[in-house]
Amino acid sequence: MLIKEILGVALGAIRANLLRSFLTTLGIIIGVGAVITMVALGEGAQQRVQEQIERMGTNVLTIRPEQARFGGVATGESTRLTTNAAAALRDESAGVLTIAPELTQRLQVSYLRWNTNSEVLGTWPTYFQVYNMPVAHGRVFTWSEVEGRRRVAVVGAEIPDRLNTPAALLVGRTIQLRGIPFEVAGVLEEKGEMGFVRPDQMVFLPLSTAEYRVFGGAGQRPLRSILAQVNGGPGQMGEAYGIIDATLRREHRIPPGAPADFQIRNSSDLLESFQETSRTFTFLLAGIAAVSLLVGGIGIMNIMLVSVTERTREIGVRKALGATRPNILLQFMVEALVLCVLGGLLGVVAGWGGAQLLTQIAGWETSISPDAVVIALLFSAGIGLFFGIWPAQRAAKLDPIVALRYE
Numbered sequence: 001m002l003i004k005e006i007l008g009v010a011l012g013a014i015r016a017n018l019l020r021s022f023l024t025t026l027g028i029i030i031g032v033g034a035v036i037t038m039v040a041l042g043e044g045a046q047q048r049v050q051e052q053i054e055r056m057g058t059n060v061l062t063i064r065p066e067q068a069r070f071g072g073v074a075t076g077e078s079t080r081l082t083t084n085a086a087a088a089l090r091d092e093s094a095g096v097l098t099i100a101p102e103l104t105q106r107l108q109v110s111y112l113r114w115n116t117n118s119e120v121l122g123t124w125p126t127y128f129q130v131y132n133m134p135v136a137h138g139r140v141f142t143w144s145e146v147e148g149r150r151r152v153a154v155v156g157a158e159i160p161d162r163l164n165t166p167a168a169l170l171v172g173r174t175i176q177l178r179g180i181p182f183e184v185a186g187v188l189e190e191k192g193e194m195g196f197v198r199p200d201q202m203v204f205l206p207l208s209t210a211e212y213r214v215f216g217g218a219g220q221r222p223l224r225s226i227l228a229q230v231n232g233g234p235g236q237m238g239e240a241y242g243i244i245d246a247t248l249r250r251e252h253r254i255p256p257g258a259p260a261d262f263q264i265r266n267s268s269d270l271l272e273s274f275q276e277t278s279r280t281f282t283f284l285l286a287g288i289a290a291v292s293l294l295v296g297g298i299g300i301m302n303i304m305l306v307s308v309t310e311r312t313r314e315i316g317v318r319k320a321l322g323a324t325r326p327n328i329l330l331q332f333m334v335e336a337l338v339l340c341v342l343g344g345l346l347g348v349v350a351g352w353g354g355a356q357l358l359t360q361i362a363g364w365e366t367s368i369s370p371d372a373v374v375i376a377l378l379f380s381a382g383i384g385l386f387f388g389i390w391p392a393q394r395a396a397k398l399d400p401i402v403a404l405r406y407e
Contacts (some may be wrong), residue, residue, distance in 0.1 A: 013307065013335055021339060024303040027296025028343030028383070029350055032376045034292060036351020039372040041358065044365035046279070060130060061097075061240060062265045063226040063248070080222040081262065083207060085251045086124075089226065092247045097240055098229040100127035101207060105215050109159070109203055111175045116162035120177060120203045122210025128154075130229040131191075133199060138171035138186030146206040149213060153182040156200040157190040177203070177214055237266075296343065297383035304336055304391035315398050329396040336388025337381060344380030348373055 014021045086101040103122040160167040167187040191199045230240045355366040
């Protein structure tokens with residue numbers, strides 16, 4: 001039998017039992033669709049995290065207090081990072097690092113009769129340089145305003161909308177934080193999310209003003225973190241680590257060789273950690289979805305065995321007319337393969353539709369990976385071949401005399 005004739009016979013058998021063929025491939029459709037959708041979710045999450053980390057800058061080091069632990073569980077911060085430590089880092093690393101401390105608290109921000117609850121961050125003017133945050137209107141505060149504890153503020157791109165005022169008109173106006181008036185010096189351009197930070201929803205103040213005028217106390221409140229941007233290339237990263245470690249050990253009076261009471265995190269390390277976690281999660285979801293492919297393969301084998309039993313006389317007639325054992329084997333293998341490949345193609349369409357549906361309804365970011373599509377199709381074809389072998393061999397081994405007598 002020619003390949004074209006074998007393919008025609010296989011497709012004819014599928015068309016003759018169209019509903020049964022569709023129900024047989026349904027397991028493959030669901031499996032491939034689930035794999036495509038799950039991988040698309042994982043890829044979308046990974047791309048989103050990567051974009052957020054890249055907005056932060058891969059050359060930015062984040063210094064945080066070390067957490068005290070009891071029985072392996074974090075119980076709080078064991079040390080404090082202060083403005084004095086940030087100033088020491090700035091003086092010691094001139095030309096190598098750009099330092100920007102972070103002191104935060106959530107407060108009510110009001111303008112006229114409108115108000116919003118936002119995160120207020122006290123910092124230095126270098127913060128906007130470290131995170132590459134240009135202003136859309138107005139300006140950022142200056143070092144002289146930090147030293148003079150001036151009541152000026154820079155607001156994120158979403159704050160004017162929350163205060164029901166156009167961004168350009170808000171510049172120069174007076175907003176209130178905890179009842180204290182602040183002049184709006186500038187409105188930042190839209191930045192988007194940066195990891196767990198949402199600068200578009202924040203209000204930025206000079207650090208000294210936040211310490212002494214807004215957050216209460218007599219200054220030197222513990223900082224949330226200190227940002228250190230490496231001004232040179234990757235070759236200066238080691239020098240940057242050395243400067244930070246030596247300076248903070250001196251400030252905290254930690255003897256050489258003793259464990260440090262602070263952490264230094266690199267944004268690129270954080271990116272790799274997120275990517276590895278996302279990759280593992282994607283593989284887990286895809287593995288769970290692949291189980292349904294195996295179930296679909298078992299369904300293919302079951303229906304092919306039924307088909308062999310139903311077509312026993314047909315097989316006997318073909319053998320009597322000269323069809324060889326390889327011809328019969330190839331016929332049923334092609335039939336199983338066509339069922340699985342068609343199911344795989346429909347599954348790809350279903351997976352793409354599921355990913356688009358999640359994006360439109362749930363707002364989740366998805367990204368269809370061409371590699372995932374190819375692998376899913378190859379896997380479905382492999383399942384068709386694997387689970388079609390036994391029924392095909394059973395059909396090929398039938399004795400033509402016995403087959404012709406079959407009722």
